[in-house]
Amino acid sequence: MVQSEVKNDKPLIAIFGAGMMGSGIAQVCIQAGYPVNLYGRSEKKLLEARETIKKNLIRVASKKTDVPSEPAALEQIALLQLELLQIHTDIASAAEDAAMAIEAVAENLDLKLDIFQTIQKTCPENCMLITNTSSLKLSQMTPVINNPSLFAGLHFFNPVPVMKLVEVVSTEETSPETTEFLFNFCKEIKKLPVAAKDTPGFIVNRLLIPYLMDSIRMLERGDATKEDIDTAMRFGTSYPMGPIELCDYVGLDVLQSTLKIFRETLPGDARFAPIQLLDKLVAEGKLGRKTKQGFYTY
Secondary structure, X not given: OOOOOOOOOOOOEEXXXXXXXXXXXXXXXXXXXXXXXXXXXOHHHXXXXXXXHHHHHHHHHHOXXXXXXXXXXXXXXXXXXXXXXXXXXXXXXXXXXXOEEEEXXXXXXXXXXXXXXXXXXXXXXXXXXXXOOOOOOHHHOHHHOOOHHHEEEEEEOOOOOOOOXXXXXXXXXXXXXXXXXXXHHXXXXXXXXEEXXXXXXXXXXXXXXXXXXXHHHXXXXXXXXXXXXXXXXXXXXXXXXXXXXXXXXXXXXXHHXXXXXXXXXXXXXXXXXOOHHHHHHHHOOOOEHHHXXXXXXX
């Protein structure tokens, strides 16, 4: 564990999962002055996440006009902010004294349930328990939550430091006070919150996933090339990225998993039927940008 010496009157945020989402959430929290405990199973991965956050903080500082532009000065600014970050390989210690615990692990229900059950052994009774799920229903997790009034979802978007939107997801048992706190928290970390009900995919993914799947089916049928599909949607709708390249950016394994979740929660909906081309690429380990090959080669 890397200790922080910073004194801070803002509540402690514990984040569970040190991948792109977890480290991104940690970054925006410390930028807003929140102390953060970041949990991951591997110290190597945690140190890599810390280094990524540091580089991002330097990049952010370099764009400001009211700070010195020398590399040493920019690094010092980042290091001061990083004093708010503690990294943990022990989940129990990461949860201690946390006012909010944010789960940001893979889209695996059993894994998320295990995380929440473990967190609740050491976190304060009044700790808010938050999931960053993008597609699972929160009602599937509430059976293991001791106080459902303090349980909700904050669906951040990747990359977290760049993407402005956060879906604030409430269940029927989430208290109005919890929802209000989360809206204010999102604004403090410079995000734009929207209210979403506990339905499959919430708002964005309920609309986005069918669109992405239709683009893959169009490619699979041979209706158009991937390049022409992407060009058409970029220039025909002013989207910043075409659907096929967006699939590669999100991760084809992530899309395959999300499609399966939708299929289970919305049975009979043909929009979420398996896609042979997607399954083939995933089976071959071609997952998109993160493996340097997906629909495109990088």
